[in-house]
Amino acid sequence: MILHINCMIIILVTSSHGNVHIVLCIPFNERADTATKAALSLPVTSMKLPASESKPCTSRFCLEEWQDIWNSAANNKFHAVYPTVGKCVHSNLVSHRDAVIVNRLKIVHSRLTHSYLLSGEDQPICTKCDTVLTVKHILLDCPELRDVRLKYFTASSLKDIFESVDNQSIIGFIKDAHFYYQL
Numbered sequence: 001m002i003l004h005i006n007c008m009i010i011i012l013v014t015s016s017h018g019n020v021h022i023v024l025c026i027p028f029n030e031r032a033d034t035a036t037k038a039a040l041s042l043p044v045t046s047m048k049l050p051a052s053e054s055k056p057c058t059s060r061f062c063l064e065e066w067q068d069i070w071n072s073a074a075n076n077k078f079h080a081v082y083p084t085v086g087k088c089v090h091s092n093l094v095s096h097r098d099a100v101i102v103n104r105l106k107i108v109h110s111r112l113t114h115s116y117l118l119s120g121e122d123q124p125i126c127t128k129c130d131t132v133l134t135v136k137h138i139l140l141d142c143p144e145l146r147d148v149r150l151k152y153f154t155a156s157s158l159k160d161i162f163e164s165v166d167n168q169s170i171i172g173f174i175k176d177a178h179f180y181y182q183l
């Protein structure tokens, strides 16, 4: 196993007994790749570490790799909603239903606003202002929901809402606006 941690390349070898051997630890620079390959032919040291020592490093390394991959998909609409991988964002939601609602709002895709795609019906219209009904319309744009919206949050974009508004406030608004059981 090769780890890149805090500008260091650490090469670990795990034996069949679960012991982890540090083979080489070198600064990470433009020559690291060459040095890493050369290190693979070096003898394994006898220094042993419990496998548990490597677990935090391995987890961190995997998260960093995962984050790099996710960052390269910045055009994915979910990236704006979940910019950080491995992070639980619904810890303050008490019910599964609340979490489902917030998730649907974050992907701007709900039963109320998108079921017409499967049913073949016309796209839903906001009964309050006769505009196409979308998640953005509900959370940001509908002028008829302005007063109830102001009771819970002010925001200039969906990204702003999901980054700065507490999930409980979003759920409170959705309930007050009578969309909770429709989304």
Ligand SMILES: [Zn+2]
Binding pocket: 126, 127, 128, 129, 130, 131, 137, 141, 142, 143, 144
């Ligand atoms: Zn409206």
